[in-house]
Amino acid sequence: QVQLVESGGGVVQPGRSLRPSCAASGFTFNTYAMNWVRQAPGEGLEWVAIISRDGSKKYYADSVKGRFTISRDNSKNTLYLQMTGLRVEDTAVYYCAVEGFDIWGQGTMVTVSS
Amino acid sequence: QSALTQPPSASGSPGQSVTISCTGTSSDVGGYNYVSWYQQHPGKAPKLMIYEVSKRPSGVPDRFSGSKSGNTASLTVSGLQADDEADYYCSSYAGSNNYVFGTGTKVTVL
Numbered sequence: 001q002v003q004l005v006e007s008g009g010g011v012v013q014p015g016r017s018l019r020p021s022c023a024a025s026g027f028t029f030n031t032y033a034m035n036w037v038r039q040a041p042g043e044g045l046e047w048v049a050i051i052s053r054d055g056s057k058k059y060y061a062d063s064v065k066g067r068f069t070i071s072r073d074n075s076k077n078t079l080y081l082q083m084t085g086l087r088v089e090d091t092a093v094y095y096c097a098v099e100g101f102d103i104w105g106q107g108t109m110v111t112v113s114s
Numbered sequence: 115q116s117a118l119t120q121p122p123s124a125s126g127s128p129g130q131s132v133t134i135s136c137t138g139t140s141s142d143v144g145g146y147n148y149v150s151w152y153q154q155h156p157g158k159a160p161k162l163m164i165y166e167v168s169k170r171p172s173g174v175p176d177r178f179s180g181s182k183s184g185n186t187a188s189l190t191v192s193g194l195q196a197d198d199e200a201d202y203y204c205s206s207y208a209g210s211n212n213y214v215f216g217t218g219t220k221v222t223v224l
């Protein structure tokens with residue numbers, strides 16, 4: 001069945017890096033743009049980034065521009081989010097979602113704390 | 115990009131209807147017919163309920179309907195059921211390959 005499974009979250013100190021990933025299955029991954037969306041504890045959803053089908057175009061929310069990099073490996077059906085210079089306010093569940101936001105993963109928790 | 119504005123809460127009795135608003139600007143909600151609505155139960159991932167203002171994905175009951183007027187979109191849930199109790203979020207395309215979500219509304223079935 002169609003599925004997105006995130007992994008790679010964890011607890012990190014401010015200023016450090018982390019790279020969660022999202023494994024896709026059950027659909028033709030390289031025919032869809034992909035998004036990352038995050039949700040801080042007790043808060044609403046925030047769009048983070050989108051990457052085109054072939055990975056050539058990438059767009060970011062202002063809150064993460066210059067610190068986060070979205071990428072994909074279509075040979076592995078996997079989406080990534082390289083997060084650097086992490087801040088306490090980046091603490092959230094990070095979801096991957098297919099371009100129309102009709103398919104979501106279960107999320108991976110990223111906690112930034114000293 | 116500022117979040118779209120939704121009321122914090124809404125409620126109704128079983129069988130009744132509830133309508134949630136989502137207010138943006140001419141740069142997002144008012145400028146594009148790409149408004150979506152999501153249902154999120156506690157601890158779960160969001161689920162797409164409405165896309166392109168008023169279209170329902172396969173499997174979503176027709177009790178859920180969407181509309182838009184100017185810079186404000188609305189989601190109506192008719193014939194409220196216990197399982198409709200959840201958080202609801204809107205989203206809109208905001209131009210330049212950016213998206214914006216709403217602040218969220220907690221729907222309570224009395």
